[in-house]
Amino acid sequence: MGSADWAERQQILLAAGILVTGQDTKKKIENLPDLTPLIEAATSSQVHVLSSRSIDELLMLVPSSESIEISTQVVKSAQATLPAPDNPSPIGRVIAPIDSPKITPAPRPHGLSHYNLADFPMLATDVDSEIEIHFDITGNSVTEGKMADMRSCFSDRLKKIRNMMLTGGILPRRPISNGEAWRNRQRYSSNEYEVTIIGLVNGPRWTKNGNLMFMVEDETTQIQCFLKPPAGANPLHAALDGLMNDDVVGVSGHFGGDQTDLFFCSNIHLPPLKPRAKTAASADQAVSAAFLSDTHVGSNTFLEPQWQKMIQWFKTDSLAKTIRYFVLSGDGVDGVGIYPGQDRHLAIKDLFDQYGKLATLLEELPDWIDIIILPGNHDAVRPAEPQPALTAEVQQYYSDAVFVGNPCDFSLHGVRILSYHGKSIDDFVAGLRSVTYAKPEMAMRAMLERRHLAPSWGGKTPLSPEPEDSMVIGTVPDIFVTGHVHGQFVSDHKGTTIVHSSTWQDQTDYQRMLGFQPKPCILTVINLHTHASASIPFA
């Protein structure tokens, strides 16, 4: 290849935002018959500099001419990508395409042992709809995005959660301000003269000896705290599990006196979350609600045959006839331009066509069901949470649905439901040892325990600095539902039913490379009177 040819190739790569380093890399590029697959693999993997190593990794994602021939006989796989740069997982490789699962009828009406039809006593058609919205940001966002709004948001959070601690009677003594504690640090320098302070956590980290260090900041000043795990502590104790940036905590302890300015915590206090009895819909309103999220319509991994199987089930199964509400907690469509290279993974490339298709699919549900739709991070609304409802332009596709923001706090027949798409689970996975993508329910538990849906500013969850922090969980719900992570889980935490709702998207290439196995096509059904739950699989 002449130098003119190389210059042309270099120009093409530069135009695609890709820089080449090293003679070795140049040679490999010169030997390629076509640059397009390499550019697509690099763009999808967010690789902007090609080195001798990164080009080898990317070329393993590029189908060879042989594999292209084979792929005409099997299910076509979408562009594989390298793991995201901030992900420590090992480099992914192209995995052989797999056959689509065979569709068999749903295992109802009598195939599941974990629930009893007697727990779902009432037909949905016998009861009028009763939805009461307690919080929805739609039309109520007042932030101007200024520093003053952010300050107000954090002091509102601190005030609300501090009040929960004070009125909940969980503190050993009346707390004092950080400023007062600091001024009197000589006096509070032994465990006989302990004080309690409350503030926002900043920069939690473990020392090499396994102790937790973090700053606690209130309106007056910040204090460096040191927390040693108590002997025999539960792994979920903050000293072992960790803290999130911007959590509100109380700490009791004393200063180090002349030796150090450190505050040695003898105890850490989270807001109270006492076991409680659920509110139940009355016996003459014993209908059910179904929970789902992350349908990702428009993606080429949306599982349409399984959706048809669910529609059949709705038309024939007696349990389906008890379902009065269908809550879709975000990521209804896959969206457009959500991540680099998404185009290759889309079966429907136009955003409005995606929403149109979702509307068609939801239309097939029986008309006795009220559909409640929240947005998620793939939807066409502002990503900063709280997110407002989908726009009127999108809503016009739907003949009959209730559009709300994310999160939304509402009641169905008096049963309090907090639905949140769950983007902050990404931050909880990074921040707490107990939370993994395979266990998103542990993030939900952590949200309830700290009475906040998304504490960390500047993490993976974009937050809107509303002067009132409505991500605080003011009222503990009877049912707490999230999605986003594409798992499925139902359990109880201190009287709140935790529902991590399932997706309708098959495993993506990216998830496959990370070794993550989603749990798609499971409808979670909860009776609002008995609180019995059923998880119906359609995969």
Ligand SMILES: [Fe+2]
């Ligand atoms: Fe999703």
Ligand SMILES: [Fe+2]
């Ligand atoms: Fe999501």
